Amino acid sequence: MIEINATILAQILNFLILVIILRAVAYKPVARLLQQRTDKIRGELDKAAADRKAAEQTLADYKSQLADAHKKAQEIVEKANVTARQEHDAAVAETRREIERMKLSAQAEIESERNRAFDEMKSQIVSLSLAAANKVVSKNVDTKENDKLVTEFIAGLNKNMFADLK
């Protein structure tokens, strides 16, 4: 029952053949597939990490760009404010000058107007006084004497009566 014969060699050979066939048919493909999957997963994880890094980089870029843009906008607004204030100040100054000028010219006009009125009044007073004198003085005096009298009268008026107009 337990005799040992050449079957032992045949069995060793059989088993070696079986191992070789199994290795070629079953083990190799499965092992290769497992390795392939490991590689694939590792590659994809690496890629995901790289992608995330790139995304973070891009985000940081955008953030800094946004901050720059904000700063620039702030500067522009400030500059505009400054310019507006300067223009406003200039306009106010200009207006003040204008007002000053207008006041001066108005004063000058008033002055010249008054002088004119005064002159006119003076001449009217001359003719009125003349008429009055003509009526009052019944005596016939020649015109030359008359004019002289009136002019003297008016010169006296000028000093005494219109002093408060000035």
Next chain:
Amino acid sequence: MHDIGVRETINFLGLTFNIETLKMTWLAMGIVILVACLATRNLKVVPQGWQNFVEMIILWLHDQIDAMMGPRGRMLAPFIVGLFMFLLASNLIGLVPLMASPTNDLNTTLGLALLVVIIVHCLGLYFKGGHYIAHFFQPTPVFVVINMIEEIAKPITLAFRLFGNILAGEILIIVLLKLMPIWMPIPSVAWLAFSIFISCVQAVIFTMLSMAYLANAVKDDHAE
């Protein structure tokens, strides 16, 4: 195997072969190859169905090998997978009526055990060289006797454990069938169920012990 203990033999090239054992071996080989082909047919990167199961077994085996043998053990993985599948198929074949296990023949079990031991020593010499021979003489040269006995005992225990379990199982199946009347199948069925369990356990034991022996030869124990 109806006449217990008598084996049909043929002579070929002046050598004697147990023809039934050989036939059953080829049948077991065929079953193993068929199962392997069916299981690994149509492999995909995204696993599905049976592929999960096959991958689970191979990953478990890789874990075992890495834990027991270290990085060099990977090249022995096909050998160990083959050993386990062949033993399982061989043990279970014998439980089918009119068939016999190839492992109920000492030639098969001793052949496999010797193959394992030869591989162990060859790999030990290849990977460790002089260290491997020197470790038989440690801690003192006197220990060489004990170590030799141990090394010789390895294949013998490996072979006889499997052979004895399987042969006993088959003999008892026949004995129970002849002993019990036909209307009383319970003992036979119970023994058959137990034999299935024994077949699996013995396949696992043989494989695990082989791995342990191989690990001794392959592992770098001093991290050389």
